[in-house]
Amino acid sequence: MAHEHHDHGISADADRRWLSLALALLLGFMTAEVAVGLLSGSLALLSDAAHMTTDAAAIVLALIAIRLAARPAQGSYTFGLQRAEILSAHVNGVSLLLLAAYFTYEGIRRLITPPEVEGALVFVTALVGIAVNLAATWCIRQADRSSLNVEGAYQHILNDLYAFIATAVAGAVVWLTGWSRADAIAALVVAALMVKAGWALVTASGRIFLEAAPEHLDPETMGTALAAVPGVLEVHDLHVWQITSARAVVSAHVLVEESADCHAVRVGVSDILHQRYAIEHSTLQVDHADQPAAEPHCAEPHGRVYRSAE
Structure with a gap:
């Protein structure tokens, strides 16, 4: 019997400094967005804030998983804790799907009975959100995205950027026309983006947990x-x-x-x-x-x- 041996240690999956900077940007803006969302009555802003919460959680989990995965193999963990990053990606995907279900329900309810929404406030806040998410996206792009863990965090941020664009459009429509149902429609767009990103993370991490061959290998x-x-x-x-x-x-x-x-x-x-x-x-x-x-x-x-x- 013959075996081919290789070093089981792995290099860092991402630059922690860039991930930490993106996290700081998101946490700062998320706090302000929750306050503005409550003041303006905007479901779109609150759904964006919830999405940003999962963004921040995704980065925190990514940082923890990177540290765990770098630990050497020992004891009964003969591969070390390398799959911590996959568990992190799976949790992020499930959280996105759960949030999407909630905001789909709320969006439909508000389409039927639309509340009053401060369109101008929503529009301005969404523009700031676009700028913050552009900066956070750029930061994570500097990290090593070959890791599903880091890619999951990146997809969170990227989808939130799209969500803020939808929210800005909704805020402008409410502000200029008074049609408040645009806010609920924007929330449904955010929910759809959550489903897309969440399903991709769950299926990709699920393949690894179920020991499937990589998609590019037959x-x-x-x-x-x-x-x-x-x-x-x-x-x-x-x-x-x-x-x-x-x-x-x-x-x-x-x-x-x-x-x-x-x-x-x-x-x-x-x-x-x-x-x-x-x-x-x-x-x-x-x-x-x-x-x-x-x-x-x-x-x-x-x-x-x-x-x-x-």
Whole structure:
């Protein structure tokens, strides 16, 4: 049996300084927005403030997850706490979906019975919100967005920017025409953006929790390619999954010809995984075939069995 070992430590997923600066911007403006939303009676502003709360929470969770994920593997946590970032992304996604449900309900209720809204106040506040979110978005863009955790925080901020644009339009409509239902419509637009971002985070993190192969990797194609390596007779128990975002791993049982050099074949398989599929970590069990290749080597191989075409 042969194994390929790699360092399990990871580098920082994002620049903490940029994330912290974005957090400070959001917290400062969010406090002011809640006050203005209550004074003006604007659901759109309050929904934006709630969205910004999840933005701030997303950044806080991202900062915590970065610190946890950087801890070395020890004890029963043999991969360390690298999946803390995925848990963070999942929580952020669920929170967005729950908030979307609430603001959809409130938006529909206010469409039926619209309250009085101070359009000018909403418009001015939304313009300031656009500027703050542009600055926060720029800050997070400076961080490493290869992490699903950081990308989740970025998507929160970006969607909030779109929401403020919708709120500014609604505030202008209410201010200039007096049609207060525009505020409720803007809140529904915000809810729709929350659903889009939240669903994307939940599905992406869910794939990792369920040990699915990364979307850009096809296990069928990979298995066929590995079986075509010179000296390989069969590949089975091929598993492709992600420990965390942007870190895919592979394990497989490889059977080789009786006359083949197990070490040389393992190197060939590892080279294919690294060069063609950018897999940095693989665990390979390599054995000489002790029975006809037409029969499975293991009693119950998991998944498809890939055999050499020769």
